[in-house]
Amino acid sequence: MLIKKAADLRESDVTPKETFLKRRDFLAVAGSAAVGVATNGFGLAGSPDACAQNPAAQKLTNLKKSPFSTDEKLNSYKDITTYNNFYEFGLDKADPGKYAHTLKPRPWSVVVEGQCGKPGTYHIEDIMKYAPLEERIYRLRCVEAWSMVIPWIGYPLSEFLKRFEPTTKAKYVEFRTLVDTKQMPGQTEPALNWPYVEGLRMDEAMHPLTLLGLGLYGEVMPNQNGAPIRLVIPWKYGFKSIKSIVRVRFVETEPVNTWKQQQSSEYGFFANVNPQVDHPRWTQGSERRLGEFFRRKTLQFNGYGDQVASLYTGMDLRKFY
Numbered sequence: 001m002l003i004k005k006a007a008d009l010r011e012s013d014v015t016p017k018e019t020f021l022k023r024r025d026f027l028a029v030a031g032s033a034a035v036g037v038a039t040n041g042f043g044l045a046g047s048p049d050a051c052a053q054n055p056a057a058q059k060l061t062n063l064k065k066s067p068f069s070t071d072e073k074l075n076s077y078k079d080i081t082t083y084n085n086f087y088e089f090g091l092d093k094a095d096p097g098k099y100a101h102t103l104k105p106r107p108w109s110v111v112v113e114g115q116c117g118k119p120g121t122y123h124i125e126d127i128m129k130y131a132p133l134e135e136r137i138y139r140l141r142c143v144e145a146w147s148m149v150i151p152w153i154g155y156p157l158s159e160f161l162k163r164f165e166p167t168t169k170a171k172y173v174e175f176r177t178l179v180d181t182k183q184m185p186g187q188t189e190p191a192l193n194w195p196y197v198e199g200l201r202m203d204e205a206m207h208p209l210t211l212l213g214l215g216l217y218g219e220v221m222p223n224q225n226g227a228p229i230r231l232v233i234p235w236k237y238g239f240k241s242i243k244s245i246v247r248v249r250f251v252e253t254e255p256v257n258t259w260k261q262q263q264s265s266e267y268g269f270f271a272n273v274n275p276q277v278d279h280p281r282w283t284q285g286s287e288r289r290l291g292e293f294f295r296r297k298t299l300q301f302n303g304y305g306d307q308v309a310s311l312y313t314g315m316d317l318r319k320f321y
């Protein structure tokens, strides 16, 4: 699919982010859907009023800088929040930015179950303070050959998972998105089998690059990017980065992830970025950074090979795509 190329200069390129945000329609609409999060000492700042207006405007402070960050040019906040894949709100890349205001990221809880010593239900406020929040600037290489550079906020997924004391039987971890047709009207359509499901092998889940995403651009996660909690796995295609997670399950066998259920000939379980293995309908050898005209060469493991290639030693990456 071709990227819809905006005019050379976007509003967000020339307008300070705060001013730009104030103008956005979704902020006004989100006011009615938002549930307040009080200033609470979990790294969240801002007045309860600001939060009642839009939870996405909540600032996240005291962020640690990450040595894993790239110094590439960031995509604008507008790029990141208006060109999304989130089928629960429609199939067009612009749909989540227009319609995800119906998602209520507070209150929110995540059920943790399966092969672990400490299953239970964990509230988002607790999850946010489990570990120090970091800013991690990652490239994300998404389906249909586009990419972005995003200043994510979160902490390593391993920090989160180890608290539940996975047993030796936990070989994989499966994640599920919320199912609620009121909050996610796209789920009234059979576009996918709901809920959206993803999975990682335990060593992938525990890898230091795998991030539990809780925000971006200094704020809690915008709804359209998967509020309030999602994965960010920078060496894999974007579809592995599941949004709006409500269930985490430690399992013995490989989970059947959504895109494998839909089209196993096109999407495998691993989904490691691999320029040598084309998607049946488009090349994976090159990509287009949102906001740029010329394509750039795609890097093996999206450029994170030094850190992650050893996870796959001895595996035929053409077979295990």
Ligand code: MTE
Binding pocket: 083, 084, 085, 086, 087, 088, 142, 143, 177, 196, 224, 225, 226, 237, 238, 239, 240, 241, 242, 243, 244
């Ligand atoms: N998670 C859910 N629940 N539903 C989705 O449709 N789309 C995936 C992934 N996570 C998706 C999802 C796909 S295909 C991509 S490319 C990324 O989210 C996009 O993340 P972004 O919108 O923040 O760029």
